[in-house]
Each structure stands twice: as structure tokens, then as C-alpha cells.
Amino acid sequence: MHAVRCVAVAVFRESVRDRVFYNLVLFAVLLVGGSILIGQLTAGQDVKIIKDLALTATSVFGLFVAIFVGINLVSKEVDRRSIYPLLAKPVRRSEFIVGKFFGLLLTLLVNVVVMTVALYAVLFYLSRGVPPNVQQAWDAPALDPALLKAIALIYVDLSVVTALAVFFSSYSSPMLSAAFTLGLYLVGQFNADLKRFDQIVSSPVAIAIGKACYYVLPDFARFDVKLAVVHGLPVSAGYVAYTALYAAVYIVALLLGAILIFSRRDFK
Amino acid sequence: MSRIAGRTATAVAAALFLAAAVALHAAQDARFPSLSVDRPELLYVRSGETMKRLALDYDGAVADLYWIRALQHFGRERLSPPDHVRTYALLYPLLDLTTTLDPYFTIAYRFGAIFLGETYPGGPGRPDLAIALLRKGLSVQPQKWQYMQDLGFVYYWHLQDYRTAAEWFRRASEVPGAPTWMGPLAAVTLAEGGHRGASRSLWQQIAKSEEPWLRDSAAQRLAQLDAMDAIDQLEARVRDYQRLHPGVSLTWDQLRAAGYLPGVPLDPTGTPFVLTPEGTVTVSKQSSLWPLPGQVRQ
Numbered sequence: 001m002h003a004v005r006c007v008a009v010a011v012f013r014e015s016v017r018d019r020v021f022y023n024l025v026l027f028a029v030l031l032v033g034g035s036i037l038i039g040q041l042t043a044g045q046d047v048k049i050i051k052d053l054a055l056t057a058t059s060v061f062g063l064f065v066a067i068f069v070g071i072n073l074v075s076k077e078v079d080r081r082s083i084y085p086l087l088a089k090p091v092r093r094s095e096f097i098v099g100k101f102f103g104l105l106l107t108l109l110v111n112v113v114v115m116t117v118a119l120y121a122v123l124f125y126l127s128r129g130v131p132p133n134v135q136q137a138w139d140a141p142a143l144d145p146a147l148l149k150a151i152a153l154i155y156v157d158l159s160v161v162t163a164l165a166v167f168f169s170s171y172s173s174p175m176l177s178a179a180f181t182l183g184l185y186l187v188g189q190f191n192a193d194l195k196r197f198d199q200i201v202s203s204p205v206a207i208a209i210g211k212a213c214y215y216v217l218p219d220f221a222r223f224d225v226k227l228a229v230v231h232g233l234p235v236s237a238g239y240v241a242y243t244a245l246y247a248a249v250y251i252v253a254l255l256l257g258a259i260l261i262f263s264r265r266d267f268k
Numbered sequence: 269m270s271r272i273a274g275r276t277a278t279a280v281a282a283a284l285f286l287a288a289a290v291a292l293h294a295a296q297d298a299r300f301p302s303l304s305v306d307r308p309e310l311l312y313v314r315s316g317e318t319m320k321r322l323a324l325d326y327d328g329a330v331a332d333l334y335w336i337r338a339l340q341h342f343g344r345e346r347l348s349p350p351d352h353v354r355t356y357a358l359l360y361p362l363l364d365l366t367t368t369l370d371p372y373f374t375i376a377y378r379f380g381a382i383f384l385g386e387t388y389p390g391g392p393g394r395p396d397l398a399i400a401l402l403r404k405g406l407s408v409q410p411q412k413w414q415y416m417q418d419l420g421f422v423y424y425w426h427l428q429d430y431r432t433a434a435e436w437f438r439r440a441s442e443v444p445g446a447p448t449w450m451g452p453l454a455a456v457t458l459a460e461g462g463h464r465g466a467s468r469s470l471w472q473q474i475a476k477s478e479e480p481w482l483r484d485s486a487a488q489r490l491a492q493l494d495a496m497d498a499i500d501q502l503e504a505r506v507r508d509y510q511r512l513h514p515g516v517s518l519t520w521d522q523l524r525a526a527g528y529l530p531g532v533p534l535d536p537t538g539t540p541f542v543l544t545p546e547g548t549v550t551v552s553k554q555s556s557l558w559p560l561p562g563q564v565r566q
């Protein structure tokens with residue numbers, strides 16, 4: 001456990017050194033700029049649009065960090081040959097992989113928390129002085145705590161993407177890892193189509209393959225409750241918990257796969 | 269040269285070159301002004317379902333972009349110079365895309381219906397599309413009384429179909445949470461549809477809405493009703509004048525000189541009313557109240 005913590009902290013420090021958190025500046029500029037401009041462009045929908053914008057930016061920026069930092073987590077150590085002294089230390093390969101994963105999760109957590117605070121600050125600023133009767137017409141209050149459900153699921157979504165990136169990074173080049181991770185992310189968005197494959201094809205084999213892919217591939221569409229939360233539609237705590245559990249199980253499977261592959265790699 | 273001096277010189281040189289680029293850009297603008305071309309707006313993807321897939325998880329944010337585009341398209345067409353043929357061709361496709369991407373985007377249905385129903389040239393004059401948009405909203409949220417109310421307005425104001433309007437108001441009144449005045453409104457519409465007094469009470473209710481854009485729309489309608497009242501009074505005086513001076517081509521100056529009017533009459537926006545030589549009074553095309561409901565589409 002100590003080794004995992006050390007690797008994770010090292011990944012977090014490296015992220016700071018690599019200026020990963022510069023994306024927060026861009027996020028702040030986008031949000032503040034948006035809040036100034038949008039009010040004049042959107043016929044009174046500024047709160048709704050700021051929520052959409054911030055949740056989208058949190059997801060997109062996090063996705064970039066998860067993929068482009070994640071794919072380098074293992075391969076960079078191999079390319080730099082820093083893996084040799086590392087593995088000579090009392091660090092098991094499994095601890096190395098798990099540590100790398102949690103290190104990036106920590107980076108993403110800091111990212112998401114800062115973005116969340118910034119979002120609530122901007123929403124507070126926008127809703128200040130708005131008459132209560134106008135606020136009543138909004139689908140959801142400006143400082144709606146339910147936004148946290150969408151943000152939590154964005155973080156869960158990013159955790160699965162990170163696990164995918166670490167998995168592919170454990171055996172392939174950064175370029176290929178990026179392509180695989182992004183590809184699976186896109187496929188995971190349209191997963192529901194695979195379930196409905198029987199409406200398009202008649203071959204029982206093709207239908208069975210479609211169904212199998214539906215269950216095996218990560219269903220990223222399940223993590224998206226942004227629209228529901230922005231419109232004040234109910235998202236049950238049970239749904240959030242169940243989706244997080246699904247993600248956790250999927251992540252464990254991916255990390256075990258990554259550990260298996262990485263343990264068999266020969267670095268001679 | 270010391271290192272600091274070298275860096276300073278480089279920074280100053282970079283700033284100077286940037287300033288020179290800015291100056292050249294400004295000079296180019298002055299020397300070769302860009303041609304003003306009335307370019308048609310393009311909408312590359314018209315299928316909401318296709319765009320929903322392209323938008324991945326970010327359909328809410330993409331819907332916002334299309335909503336902003338719909339507002340800009342409407343504004344640009346409405347405020348375009350007289351030589352531009354206003355078509356509002358992209359208005360419905362943009363609103364359809366917006367509401368397919370975000371089916372709960374209430375304002376896109378409600379404001380969109382107002383835009384679409386607006387009589388030409390202030391809008392495309394397509395109440396049929398306004399109805400289609402609101403029905404699409406109702407298919408997603410069947411208990412949204414606001415959409416039923418808006419459907420009632422479209423039938424009432426643009427189509428003068430008071431029976432259908434009353435039916436929508438009645439259905440809205442039966443939805444839990446609908447305002448208490450909705451039921452009486454249905455009854456008044458059925459009994460007095462087409463009467464200006466009924467229209468006025470209808471828009472006065474809307475003017476109390478919490479939505480600023482809805483209040484603005486109601487204020488515009490109420491101003492139009494005021495203008496119609498004023499036109500009735502003016503036409504009565506014109507008829508009095510015509511009785512005493514038959515066959516005369518009419519102007520405001522003649523009526524004023526004869527003591528029928530204190531001056532050129534103005535509509536509620538401050539624009540002079542128009543008097544035709546035959547004695548018909550109407551709002552000017554320059555007035556934001558033009559065209560009044562029922563005026564011929566031109």
C-alpha cells in the first residue's frame with residue numbers, strides 16, 4: 001500500500017510539473033468569459049447555458065487529461081528507461097500499475113473539484129439579484145446541489161477512461177494507446193445501438209455478437225446525466241450509486257488486465 | 269551585452285513586430301475594405317438525430333449553440349436592410365435541431381413558437397411550424413401546460429381559430445399547477461373569441477408572466493391592440509370628414525386644418541399612423557407594430 005501511495009504521489013507531482021493544471025486557467029477564462037457574453041446572446045438562458053458549458057468543459061478537459069496523460073503513464077517510464085531502477089526497488093509491478101492509476105485519479109480529482117468550485121462561484125454571481133419570481137421559472141435552481149451528481153458521474157466516467165488508458169499503455173505505444181482509448185470511448189457512447197442490433201440485422205450470430213459487445217464494452221452513455229440535472233429532472237441516488245459500482249467493477253477488471261500484461265512484459 | 273539586456277531587447281523587438289503587424293492590419297482594412305456580400309447562411313447538418321450522435325455526450329452544450337444561432341438568425345433576418353429578402357429559412361431547422369438535441373429546452377419551444385408565428389416580415393409567418401414545434405415539446409412533456417397555453421395563443425392570435433384555442437386553454441387548465449385564470453380564459457375565448465376585449469385580457473395575463481421575453485411579447489401585442497383601438501377612433505373621424513367632403517383625396521393635414529385632429533396622430537411606438545387617400549388608417553411599415561393581426565401578408 002505504501003508503494004502504491006508513493007507511485008501515486010509521484011504521478012501527481014509529475015502532473016503538476018508537466019503543467020497539467022494549466023487547463024484550469026483555460027476553464028476559468030471560458031467560464032468567466034462565457035458568463036459575461038452569454039447573458040447578451042441567449043434570451044435569459046444564461047444560467048442553463050453556463051451549467052451546460054461548465055459540465056461539458058469539465059468532461060472534455062478531463063477526457064484530454066485522462067487520455068493524453070494516461071497513455072504515457074507506463075510507456076514514458078519504459079522509453080526513459082526509468083522503469084529499470086523503479087522495478088529494482090521493492091515495488092511490485094501490480095503496485096506500479098495501481099499507483100499510476102490512482103496518481104492520475106488524484107490529478108483528475110483536483111481538476112474536477114476546482115472546476116466545481118469555479119462553476120458554483122460563477123452561478124452564484126449570475127443568480128445574485130435575480131428576482132425570486134424569475135428564479136422560479138428556471139428548470140432548476142442556480143446553485144442546485146444535484147449538479148454534484150452530474151459532476152460525480154463525470155469523474156466516474158473519467159476514471160474508466162483513465163483505466164482504459166492505463167490498460168492500453170501497459171503494452172502498446174502512446175499513439176496506439178490514444179487511438180484505442182479514444183476509439184473505445186466513442187464506441188461506448190453508442191453502446192445502446194449494439195443492444196438494438198436485432199432491429200437491423202437478421203443473422204442470429206451477428207445479433208449475438210452485437211449483444212455480447214454491448215455487455216462487454218464500457219457503456220459510457222450511462223455516465224451522462226448532464227441534461228437531466230440541468231433541467232432539474234430527477235436522477236436518483238440509487239442510479240448514481242449503481243453506475244459508480246458498475247464503473248468500479250469495470251475499472252478493477254481493466255487494472256487486473258493491465259497488471260497481467262505488465263507482469264509478463266520483459267524489459268531486458 | 270549582458271543576458272538581461274539581450275532578453276529585454278528580444279522582448280522589445282517582439283513587441284515592436286507585433287505592433288507593426290497590428291498597424292499593417294489596420295492599414296489593410298482601410299485600404300482594401302472587405303466587400304459586403306449578402307451571403308446565404310448555411311446549415312450543414314439538418315438532421316437532429318445525426319447531430320445528436322455527432323454531439324456525443326455533449327448534446328446539451330451543442331443545443332445551446334444551435335439556440336444561440338437560431339436567435340442570431342432571427343435577429344439578423346428581422347433587422348436586415350430593405351434590399352435583403354427575408355426568408356427566415358433556417359429558423360425552423362435550427363429550432364428543430366435545438367429541441368432534438370435538448371428535448372427539455374423549454375424556451376426553445378416557447379420562444380421559438382413566438383418567432384415562427386410572427387407575421388411576415390417581422391417573422392416567417394408560419395403558425396403551422398409553431399404548432400409543430402409546440403406539439404413536439406408536448407410529446408416529450410405531455411403535462412407541460414405552458415406549451416398548451418402557447419398552442420392556444422397561436423390558434424387564437426395567428427389563425428383566429430377560437431374554438432381550437434379555447435380547447436387548448438381548457439386542456440392547460442386541467443393540468444395540475446396551471447394558473448387559475450386558465451379555466452376562465454378558455455371560457456372567455458370560446459364565448460368572445462375575436463373580440464378585442466378578450467384578446468386584451470388574454471395578453472394582460474401573459475404580461476404578468478415571470479419570463480421577461482414573454483412579457484415583452486405581451487407588451488407588443490397590447491400595444492398592437494391599443495393601435496387598433498386608436499385606428500377605430502381615427503377612422504370614425506375620417507368618416508365624419510368624408511361625409512362633409514365627399515370624393516376628396518385625404519391627408520392628415522386636411523383633417524388637422526379642419527379641426528378634426530390636433531396633429532398627425534402617432535401610434536403607441538411614436539410612429540405616425542398612415543392615412544390612405546381612400547380614408548383607411550393603418551400603422552406605418554416603419555413602426556415595430558406593423559403588421560397588425562389580420563393585415564395582408566406582403
